[in-house]
Amino acid sequence: MMDDNKQFKPLKLHFTVEQGDFIRAGEASSKIKKVLSQLGFPGPLIRRVAIAAYEAEMNIVIHSWGGELEAEIGPEHVKIVARDRGPGIPDIALAMEEGYSTAPDKVREMGFGAGMGLPNIQNCATEFIIESGEGKGTVLRILIAVKE
Amino acid sequence: MAAYFHSVTLEKDKCMGCTNCIKRCPTEAIRVREGKAKIIDERCIDCGECIRVCHNHAKRALTDPLEIIKAYPYPVALPAPTLYSQFSHKFKVDQIIQGLLNLGFFRVWEVARGAEIATQVLVKYLENHALPKPVISAACPAVLRLIQVRYPELLEHVIPIESPMEISARLAKKELEEEGYPVEQVGVFFISPCAAKVTSVKNPLGVKKSQVDGVIAISDIYGPLLAQLASTASGSIQPRASGAGIGWAVIGGESRLLPFNQTLSVDGIANVVRVLDDIAMGKLKEVDFIEGLACMGGCVGGPLTIENSYLSKTRIQNLSKKYGMSYPEVAPEFACSEFFWTEKIEPCSVLVLDEDLALAMQKLETLDEIHKALPGLDCGSCGAPTCRALAEDIVRGLAVEIDCIFKLREKVTDLAERMVELSSKLPPSIGKPR
Numbered sequence A: 001m002m003d004d005n006k007q008f009k010p011l012k013l014h015f016t017v018e019q020g021d022f023i024r025a026g027e028a029s030s031k032i033k034k035v036l037s038q039l040g041f042p043g044p045l046i047r048r049v050a051i052a053a054y055e056a057e058m059n060i061v062i063h064s065w066g067g068e069l070e071a072e073i074g075p076e077h078v079k080i081v082a083r084d085r086g087p088g089i090p091d092i093a094l095a096m097e098e099g100y101s102t103a104p105d106k107v108r109e110m111g112f113g114a115g116m117g118l119p120n121i122q123n124c125a126t127e128f129i130i131e132s133g134e135g136k137g138t139v140l141r142i143l144i145a146v147k148e
Numbered sequence B: 001m002a003a004y005f006h007s008v009t010l011e012k013d014k015c016m017g018c019t020n021c022i023k024r025c026p027t028e029a030i031r032v033r034e035g036k037a038k039i040i041d042e043r044c045i046d047c048g049e050c051i052r053v054c055h056n057h058a059k060r061a062l063t064d065p066l067e068i069i070k071a072y073p074y075p076v077a078l079p080a081p082t083l084y085s086q087f088s089h090k091f092k093v094d095q096i097i098q099g100l101l102n103l104g105f106f107r108v109w110e111v112a113r114g115a116e117i118a119t120q121v122l123v124k125y126l127e128n129h130a131l132p133k134p135v136i137s138a139a140c141p142a143v144l145r146l147i148q149v150r151y152p153e154l155l156e157h158v159i160p161i162e163s164p165m166e167i168s169a170r171l172a173k174k175e176l177e178e179e180g181y182p183v184e185q186v187g188v189f190f191i192s193p194c195a196a197k198v199t200s201v202k203n204p205l206g207v208k209k210s211q212v213d214g215v216i217a218i219s220d221i222y223g224p225l226l227a228q229l230a231s232t233a234s235g236s237i238q239p240r241a242s243g244a245g246i247g248w249a250v251i252g253g254e255s256r257l258l259p260f261n262q263t264l265s266v267d268g269i270a271n272v273v274r275v276l277d278d279i280a281m282g283k284l285k286e287v288d289f290i291e292g293l294a295c296m297g298g299c300v301g302g303p304l305t306i307e308n309s310y311l312s313k314t315r316i317q318n319l320s321k322k323y324g325m326s327y328p329e330v331a332p333e334f335a336c337s338e339f340f341w342t343e344k345i346e347p348c349s350v351l352v353l354d355e356d357l358a359l360a361m362q363k364l365e366t367l368d369e370i371h372k373a374l375p376g377l378d379c380g381s382c383g384a385p386t387c388r389a390l391a392e393d394i395v396r397g398l399a400v401e402i403d404c405i406f407k408l409r410e411k412v413t414d415l416a417e418r419m420v421e422l423s424s425k426l427p428p429s430i431g432k433p434r
Helices: A027-039 A043-063 A106-108 A115-123 B020-022 B049-053 B068-073 B081-086 B092-103 B111-128 B141-150 B152-157 B166-177 B196-200 B220-230 B245-247 B269-280 B308-325 B355-373 B389-396 B405-423
Strands: A012-018 A067-073 A078-082 A127-132 A138-147 B008-010 B030-033 B036-039 B060-061 B074-079 B186-192 B215-216 B262-266 B289-293
Touching: A012 A027, A012 B355, A027 A043, A027 A067, A027 B355, A043 A067, A043 A078, A043 A115, A043 A138, A043 B152, A067 B245, A115 A127, A138 B092, A138 B196, B008 B036, B020 B030, B020 B049, B020 B269, B036 B245, B049 B060, B068 B186, B068 B215, B068 B220, B074 B081, B074 B092, B074 B111, B074 B166, B074 B220, B081 B092, B081 B245, B081 B308, B092 B220, B111 B166, B111 B245, B141 B196, B141 B269, B152 B269, B166 B186, B186 B196, B186 B220, B196 B215, B215 B220, B245 B308, B262 B269, B269 B289, B355 B389
Parallel strands: B074 B186, B186 B215, B262 B289
Antiparallel strands: A012 A067, A067 A078, A078 A138, A127 A138, B008 B060, B030 B036
8 A cells, every 4th residue: 555656756845843832733735735736636625634734733743752753745645754753643543532631631622633624634634644663652654635 | 717817906107116016925825026026917806905004005906987877877886784883973874875866876785785685595505405514605805815815625614605796786786676777778887895705707717797887996986985974864764684794894794693512713814724724634623614804904994995904993882773683584485596696716736846746746846946945035026925935936947046135146156256256367478486
C-alpha cells in the first residue's frame, strides 16, 4: 500500500510542530491547504486533507512532546505523515472510538481534545495507519486519494 | 457582458501610488504599477475595503445616478434598511419613505420586508435540506465572492437562497404587475450601502439575471433625500417592515431571527477570513450558523454610507425596538422554491499557478526559492502586498526579482564593487608585475 506516485516527482513539505504551542497550531495544515489550492486540486480533496492534517497537527500539540508533519503531494494522492515524540497510545482501538480522549482538562477547557481527532482523520482518509505503543511515540500515516 | 464586472474602480488621477490599499485587500487583488494602483479583476470581490482605506479617495464604486429613475415610467425604490440609520431619529421611517416618493419614485418596497421573507424562506429551506455545518449565510455578496475565490470547498455550506434585495425586487415587480402596470415599464432601484451589491446586480451569483435595474449609492441619494425630509410630514404612510427586518442592517441581525442554538456573527472582512480559515480546517463544528458581513458593524459600516457606523448601529437597534420583532408570515406560495438559487456557483480558483499539475509543482518550488531569497519585510515597495505575493507574481511572469528594492540595491552594490575592482586594473604597459 501507499506506493509512490509513478512517473512524477512528488512535492514534499515538512513542518516542525511544538508541544503545547496553541498559538501556532494549525499553521502547518494551513500551509498545506494553500499549496493544494495553488496546485489546483479539487475543493473536496483540499477539505479532506486540511481536516486530516489539522487533526494530526493538533494531536502532536496536545498529546506529544513535539514532532513533525510531512506532506507528500502527487497527482494520484496526498500523503500526510505525523510523527511525534511522546508517550504513545497504549490502546489504539480505544483511541479510535469517538469521544474517547486523554486530553487534560486544561486543554478541554480551550475547546480541544473532544476525542474526535482520530475518528475525523479516519473519515477523511482513504488509508490510515497508526503505529504506536506505550513509550514509543506515535506515527500516523494518512493517504488521501485524489479520486475516490 | 465582460467576463468580470466590478463595481470598485480606480480614478487614476487621484491615485498617488501609495501602498495602503494593497496591504488591506483580503484577496491580494491590487498591485501598484507605474505609480498607480491596479485591480486584478479575477481576484477582486468588491468588498470595498480599498475604498475605505484610500486617503486620496481614488477608489470608488460605480453606481447609478439618481437621474436613472427617469428612464422608467414606474420607478420603484428598494431602500436597504441601512438607509434608515443615516438620518437623525427625529425623521421616522415613514418620512424617509415619503421622501423617496417625493424624489420621483413611484413606489417604495422596503428591503427590510424582503429580509423578513428571506428569514422565513431560509428556515423552511433548512427544514427540508441538510447542509454541512456550520451553515453559512449568503446575505453578504462580498463574503459570497470571497468563498467562491478563496474557499470554494465551502460553497456547499452556503444557503442557496436569494438575497433580501433580490426577493424585494421580484415581489415589487410582481405587485405592480398584478395591479395592471406593464412590467417592462417598472424599474427597480436598490439604494445601497455597498459596492458588492452593484456587482451582484450586474454580474449575479446564484441567479441568471438580477431583478434589480439599477443601484444608487446611499451617499448619492443622501443630500437630495435630506433636503426632502425637512418638508415631509410623518403619518401618511404605514411602513411594512418590522424591527426584525430593519435589524438585518447590523451584524447579528440575521442570526437572531433563526432557530439555531449556536450562531456566530462576524464582521469585518479580515475577521471573516479568519473564521472561514477555521471552517476549512474542520473547526467550528459546534456552530450551527455563521453570518459573515464584510463591513465592520454590518451593512451600516458599508463604504457607500455617510453616517458614523457606530451611531448608525444604535439607530438601527432603536428602530428594531420601536417597530417590534413580530412580522407577518409570508404567503405559503412564497415559502417555496421561488427564492432558491437557480444557478450553481462554480469555484473560481484564482490561486492556481498552472492548469498542468507538473508545471504548477515546478512553479511552486521556484516560488518558494524566490520567496526565501527575498528580504521578508513585506514592505510593499515592489507594488505587491507581501514578499510571497511578489514571488508569486515573478513565477507567473508578472514581475521581476529586481522589483524588490533590496534586491535592486544588492545588484547595484555588486555592480559598483565590480567597477571599483575593474578601475584598479592597469594595462600591462604601466602596471605592476603580476
